[in-house]
Amino acid sequence: xxxxxxxxxxxxxFVRNDEGENSFLVILNEKEGRRVLPINVGLFEAQxxxxxxxxxxxxxxxxxxxxVNIFKxxxxxxxxxxxxxxxxxxxxxxxIVRRDDKVxxxxxxxxxxxxxAILANVPIFVSANVMEKAGQEIEEDEEGDLEA
Numbered sequence: 001x002x003x004x005x006x007x008x009x010x011x012x013x014f015v016r017n018d019e020g021e022n023s024f025l026v027i028l029n030e031k032e033g034r035r036v037l038p039i040n041v042g043l044f045e046a047q048x049x050x051x052x053x054x055x056x057x058x059x060x061x062x063x064x065x066x067x068v069n070i071f072k073x074x075x076x077x078x079x080x081x082x083x084x085x086x087x088x089x090x091x092x093x094x095x096i097v098r099r100d101d102k103v104x105x106x107x108x109x110x111x112x113x114x115x116x117a118i119l120a121n122v123p124i125f126v127s128a129n130v131m132e133k134a135g136q137e138i139e140e141d142e143e144g145d146l147e148a
Contacts, residue, residue, distance in 0.1 A: 004082060004125040006031045009114060012041075012050045026114060028083070028126065035135035037083070037126055039091055045111035052118035064115040071120075075099060081117040083110050083126040086133050 010029035016022050024046035028037040041049070048064050061069055071078055076099045085092040093113040095106045108116075117124045126135075 003128045005033065005128060005131050007037065007083075007124050007126050009049060009053050009118065009124070010036060012046050012053070014046075026111065028114075028124065030126075030131070030135070034138050035131060036138055037131060037135050039083070039110050039114075041111040045109075045115065048115040049111065049118065052115050064112065064119055067112075067116055068119045071097060078116065078120040078122050079103075080122050081108075081113040081124045083113070083124070083130055085127070086130045091130070091134075 007028040007030055010027040013025050013027065014022065015025055024041050024043060025038045026041050026046070026049055028039065030036065048062065051058075051062075052064065058065070068078070076097050079096045079098055082094045082096065083091055084094050091110045093108050093110040095108050095113050095116060097104050097106060114124060
């Protein structure tokens, strides 16, 4: 896919900034490269992504589970998620779905899109433009592991 870079969720981390404010970052790792893309998310979204990544099931469907279930029941296939834009430090995303021969692109927050992609087991992509603006190069440590 031209101008799209496939990524995977490397980690969800808690951070405290210099002003003492708490936040969470989802770290997206370039699959065929050496860059990461950190995206600031809220507490509930961070929990949803971490739960999905770890395969933790709840007794009743939570919001992202519900969305995936609705698509499935309506015979709509989630194909992929694209983090497609960055404007004024705000990331934008699209959930790409297919029903029969019709492809739809649905506007969504990246945090919701990522949780849905993990639950639906579909790929996550970042536009090359977004990765150029906000991606960070990672380096290998002495053991050959990658670190930011």
